[in-house]
Amino acid sequence: MRLALGILTAIGGFLDVGALATAGSAGSKFGLGLVWALLLGTACIVLLLLQVGRLTAVSGKPYAAAIREHFGFKFFLLPLSVELLADSIMLAAELGGIAVALSLLTGLSWHLMLPVAPLLVFALVWRGPFTLIENGPALLGLVTLCFVVGAVAVGISSSARLAELLPSPLGGSDLPDYLFLAAAILGAVISPYLVYFYSSGAREEHWTSRSLRTNVLSAVGGMGFGCVTALAVIALAAMVLRPMHVETGTLAELGLTLSAPWGRLGGVLFAASLFTACYGAAVELTLAIPYVVSQGFGWELGENHLPAQAPRFNLVLICFLLVGTTVALAGIDPLQLTLYGSALTAVLLPVSLSPFLVLMNDRDALGERANGRLMNAATIAIIAVAAVVAIVSLPLLIATGGA
Amino acid sequence: MAARPARLALLLAVAVSLACGSSDIQRTESSAAGELAAAARTLEAFHQDRLTRPYVEGAFVNYAEQLATLDQTPLPGDLHARWAAARPAVQRPCLDAGCPWEAQVRALDDAAGAFRQAAGD
Amino acid sequence: MRRREPGSGGPRQVMRDLMDGELLSSDGRSLGRVDDVAAELGDDGILRLVEIVSGPEALAGRVSSRLRPVARRLLGGRLDTRIPLADVEEAGPTIRLRRPADGYRTGRSDRWIAEHLLRWIPGSGR
Numbered sequence: 001m002r003l004a005l006g007i008l009t010a011i012g013g014f015l016d017v018g019a020l021a022t023a024g025s026a027g028s029k030f031g032l033g034l035v036w037a038l039l040l041g042t043a044c045i046v047l048l049l050l051q052v053g054r055l056t057a058v059s060g061k062p063y064a065a066a067i068r069e070h071f072g073f074k075f076f077l078l079p080l081s082v083e084l085l086a087d088s089i090m091l092a093a094e095l096g097g098i099a100v101a102l103s104l105l106t107g108l109s110w111h112l113m114l115p116v117a118p119l120l121v122f123a124l125v126w127r128g129p130f131t132l133i134e135n136g137p138a139l140l141g142l143v144t145l146c147f148v149v150g151a152v153a154v155g156i157s158s159s160a161r162l163a164e165l166l167p168s169p170l171g172g173s174d175l176p177d178y179l180f181l182a183a184a185i186l187g188a189v190i191s192p193y194l195v196y197f198y199s200s201g202a203r204e205e206h207w208t209s210r211s212l213r214t215n216v217l218s219a220v221g222g223m224g225f226g227c228v229t230a231l232a233v234i235a236l237a238a239m240v241l242r243p244m245h246v247e248t249g250t251l252a253e254l255g256l257t258l259s260a261p262w263g264r265l266g267g268v269l270f271a272a273s274l275f276t277a278c279y280g281a282a283v284e285l286t287l288a289i290p291y292v293v294s295q296g297f298g299w300e301l302g303e304n305h306l307p308a309q310a311p312r313f314n315l316v317l318i319c320f321l322l323v324g325t326t327v328a329l330a331g332i333d334p335l336q337l338t339l340y341g342s343a344l345t346a347v348l349l350p351v352s353l354s355p356f357l358v359l360m361n362d363r364d365a366l367g368e369r370a371n372g373r374l375m376n377a378a379t380i381a382i383i384a385v386a387a388v389v390a391i392v393s394l395p396l397l398i399a400t401g402g403a
Numbered sequence: 404m405a406a407r408p409a410r411l412a413l414l415l416a417v418a419v420s421l422a423c424g425s426s427d428i429q430r431t432e433s434s435a436a437g438e439l440a441a442a443a444r445t446l447e448a449f450h451q452d453r454l455t456r457p458y459v460e461g462a463f464v465n466y467a468e469q470l471a472t473l474d475q476t477p478l479p480g481d482l483h484a485r486w487a488a489a490r491p492a493v494q495r496p497c498l499d500a501g502c503p504w505e506a507q508v509r510a511l512d513d514a515a516g517a518f519r520q521a522a523g524d
Numbered sequence: 525m526r527r528r529e530p531g532s533g534g535p536r537q538v539m540r541d542l543m544d545g546e547l548l549s550s551d552g553r554s555l556g557r558v559d560d561v562a563a564e565l566g567d568d569g570i571l572r573l574v575e576i577v578s579g580p581e582a583l584a585g586r587v588s589s590r591l592r593p594v595a596r597r598l599l600g601g602r603l604d605t606r607i608p609l610a611d612v613e614e615a616g617p618t619i620r621l622r623r624p625a626d627g628y629r630t631g632r633s634d635r636w637i638a639e640h641l642l643r644w645i646p647g648s649g650r
Contacts, residue, residue, distance in 0.1 A: 028437075061617065069544045069617055073559065073586050100465070107457030109464045127647050173429065173523070244444050245519060247437030249469055252462030256444055259453045267458040298546050298557035298578075300634070307648040311637035318645070333468060365617075 014226030016281030017097035018188030027237025033167030041189030053215035091324030096334025097278030137280035187346030349386035443511035489514035579604030
């Protein structure tokens with residue numbers, strides 16, 4: 001099931017607590033006014049995954065390995081540090097999301113559920129072969145289709161709701177929030193950990209030049225699925241929460257959007273969707289860092305081995321999961337932590353993406369599959385977008401401190 | 404050399420962040436309004452059989468946490484009174500049959516409206 | 525897929541091709557990367573590459589030359605693996621070595637981590 005890699009990457013990487021939180025906030029505050037950010041982010045991540053998939057398939061080197069081999073160890077420390085910082089926060093946010101989902105199903109406080117989350121993640125990544133890691137959360141993740149169905153149901157049911165979709169003119173005090181959310185959306189969607197995980201997955205599955213069509217299907221199909229679902233979340237938040245003057249300050253509020261079409265079942269579906277989205281992302285994040293570190297230092301990669309056969313990989317995995325858990329236990333509300341983490345990712349994007357232009361034009365590694373002019377132009381545009389987002393996000397991060 | 408544009412950029416960032424948008428208190432009021440409204444709607448939905456009990460119990464933990472900062476914020480008299488009236492609803496929402504939940508929802512909506520007005524939305 | 529230059533004696537490797545390359549043992553295990561190379565000035569006045577060095581001390585030296593004496597004092601060469609060039613079977617972005625993983629320090633310290641740290645976690649396969 002090669003397609004599952006793309007779908008898992010979508011459900012785990014695209015549709016995670018970041019996408020849900022930013023989409024929910026955006027819809028409830030600005031209607032469809034931030035859809036452009038979602039679409040722009042989707043286009044960027046699709047292009048990035050297409051390229052990195054091609055890089056790994058043709059050269060046999062995943063992204064982190066390619067960075068070290070091409071730019072040397074000293075440069076490699078930059079994207080590595082950036083990833084460690086951003087991903088520690090995002091992993092904590094995803095674990096928090098899992099905890100909130102469990103709390104909505106059990107009625108217990110999310111603080112009590114928090115220690116359960118890393119254990120559930122560990123259970124899968126410790127012994128699970130890569131195929132189970134791909135297919136499991138991907139299949140579970142189909143439950144997120146409830147957002148799409150729900151959005152259509154609510155939209156059809158009343159035209160008054162549809163009016164809520166229209167963005168209202170921005171007042172002066174709204175502008176920083178608007179820009180902050182735009183940056184957060186881009187940071188949530190264009191996640192570097194997705195790129196590292198996707199290329200590592202391509203390596204684990206032994207992609208070759210013959211896998212390039214799978215690459216296109218996975219990247220486009222997977223991200224497309226995630227994007228459509230996130231659009232549905234924006235629409236639902238706009239149609240249901242906006243008239244209530246609810247601004248999605250916590251994840252639980254977002255579930256109100258599904259209780260509108262489906263009553264009691266809606267809340268359960270929301271909790272299940274939140275769980276699978278955050279669980280998939282937590283699994284990916286927990287694996288992404290050991291992949292980046294192991295590839296950078298040349299250690300044995302771990303997912304298709306018993307842990308004892310790839311000891312350094314698994315040691316890094318355990319340490320990183322502990323770090324994420326520790327940050328989560330600090331008790332910051334997961335939605336607030338997510339907004340902050342996504343904005344931080346946005347600020348650091350140029351560092352993570354800058355190697356692309358050089359790597360994708362290396363004819364030694366890629367031969368005739370190196371980038372053409374169009375793809376290079378697109379990549380330059382993406383890095384330019386990342387730079388603009390970074391410059392805009394930094395003062396906003398200081399000013400709004402998480403909207 | 405390379406330091407000068409970097410210093411300039413940092414200065415620009417700080418300047419923009421200081422000049423920009425709403426004050427801290429406005430933001431607190433705005434987000435409090437949102438949370439209070441969410442609490443009201445959630446409680447209402449439960450008694451209209453549109454949410455399960457675990458969902459509401461789990462959700463109110465988050466609402467209470469987000470609104471807890473209001474206790475440390477100096478509020479003008481009117482807002483303070485509304486929040487005092489709404490606080491019991493946030494910390495102990497009544498979920499059993501025959502309890503005065505409508506009064507709680509009213510108190511929450513009242514407070515939400517007042518905070519919204521204060522924030523200038 | 526490194527470009528090969530025409531000329532006698534097979535493909536020529538530049539330092540950049542060797543550095544940071546992946547090290548693979550004869551039984552296909554990853555043993556780290558080329559973190560540094562050691563060269564020796566022979567009696568005949570010719571500089572020859574003698575060893576590949578892999579390990580934290582070599583890396584510290586690459587990050588900053590100021591770290592090199594500090595690393596040497598702390599680690600004393602105990603954690604670095606030195607691989608004689610004679611062991612290199614094939615060079616490129618991936619460097620194949622002649623001996624199996626156990627023949628190198630990295631392979632043995634891998635075993636140490638598995639036996640002493642990971643064994644406490646159930647299901648590690650030890």
